[in-house]
Amino acid sequence: MRSLFFVVLTGLFVSYIPTASTKHTTTDNSKPIPKEIKATKTDTELLYEKMNLASVLKFEAFEQAIQGFYTLQPKKDQILTVIDFTLPSTEKRMVVMDMKDEKVLFHTIVSHGRNSGEKYAKSFSNKHGSLQSSLGFFLTENTYQGGNGYSLVLDGLEKGINDQAKARAVVVHGADYCSQAIINSTGRLGRSYGCPALPRALTKPIINTIKGGSLLYIYADNPQYMATTKVVRPVPARSLLAQHEENPDSLGTLN
Incomplete structure (x- = not known):
């Protein structure tokens, strides 16, 4: 049976669908990230990266x-x-x-x-x-x-x-x-x-x-x-992918 989970973080939509044979992709020096996690970075994160x-x-x-x-x-x-x-x-x-x-x-x-x-x-x-x-x-x-x-x-x-x-x-x-x-x-x-x-x-x-x-x-x-301050507001949790890249332990495999 398939289960569907929806996670909304920093204005993005993340869907995770477990399958019988889950494969994982890896990044250097990090724990596996489920292939099924589709995460996009926020505009601010993208700009931060673009500006190095x-x-x-x-x-x-x-x-x-x-x-x-x-x-x-x-x-x-x-x-x-x-x-x-x-x-x-x-x-x-x-x-x-x-x-x-x-x-x-x-x-x-x-x-x-x-x-x-x-x-x-x-x-x-x-x-x-x-x-x-x-x-x-x-x-x-x-x-x-x-x-x-x-x-x-x-x-x-x-x-x-x-x-x-x-x-x-x-x-x-x-x-x-x-x-x-x-x-x-x-x-x-x-x-x-x-x-x-x-x-x-x-x-x-x-x-x-x-x-x-x-x-x-x-x-x-x-x-x-x-x-x-009335200018800065707490920012919701950042994208799963961005958090994982900085702290591999923040994500795990979502079994």
């Missing part, structure tokens, strides 16, 4: 940034910037992407706020004087010459989360403490007063690329942010 982001940006950070990108619809919709604060400051945490041409433009180190943590950014605030980084979505605005040189104004778009960024003077700017030399000497980057500070050599080209109305998303896999 696996070695550049965590999928979860990209997925949340894409939610905001389509929800907030920035004026300058060709450019999307993501900062992943789950990574240590010794790693490249900022990614600037061209969404029209589907390619990465910049991938670089970036500093976090002094009171957010040492090597890792773990604490975040929207309060004046906190010297902490803020999470969430920002809109880039105008540039100016300030105490830190060429700088870019950021407008925090999420009330109670980062909407004090402009008043706190949280801006994109260059800093001598954001360099590989500092990492080599101290084991981490220097820290800002809450600004995403960049290496001096990349400050002008990055600011000129993202200025004037593009979206910047600062991600940290933070439960408090997820409980407060």
Whole structure:
């Protein structure tokens, strides 16, 4: 007797029909996937793969940034910037992407706020004087010459989360403490007063690329942010095939 199971995950339809003689296909270093499972990846997953982001940006950070990108619809919709604060400051945490041409433009180190943590950014605030980084979505605005040189104004778009960024003077700017030399000497980057500070050599080209109305998303896999934000929503379970490729134990053989 044949049994029919329907599974709906992330808006896709997956059908599984056991047969008397089930054959399995395999992928490298993975458990067998039933041949009968027909799974298609989401548009976001396909775009992530097409842009070759696996070695550049965590999928979860990209997925949340894409939610905001389509929800907030920035004026300058060709450019999307993501900062992943789950990574240590010794790693490249900022990614600037061209969404029209589907390619990465910049991938670089970036500093976090002094009171957010040492090597890792773990604490975040929207309060004046906190010297902490803020999470969430920002809109880039105008540039100016300030105490830190060429700088870019950021407008925090999420009330109670980062909407004090402009008043706190949280801006994109260059800093001598954001360099590989500092990492080599101290084991981490220097820290800002809450600004995403960049290496001096990349400050002008990055600011000129993202200025004037593009979206910047600062991600940290933070439960408090997820409980407060009105932009990002929990995403349903990803496709079986995509989950299996990342974690072979997540699927099994569905006997």
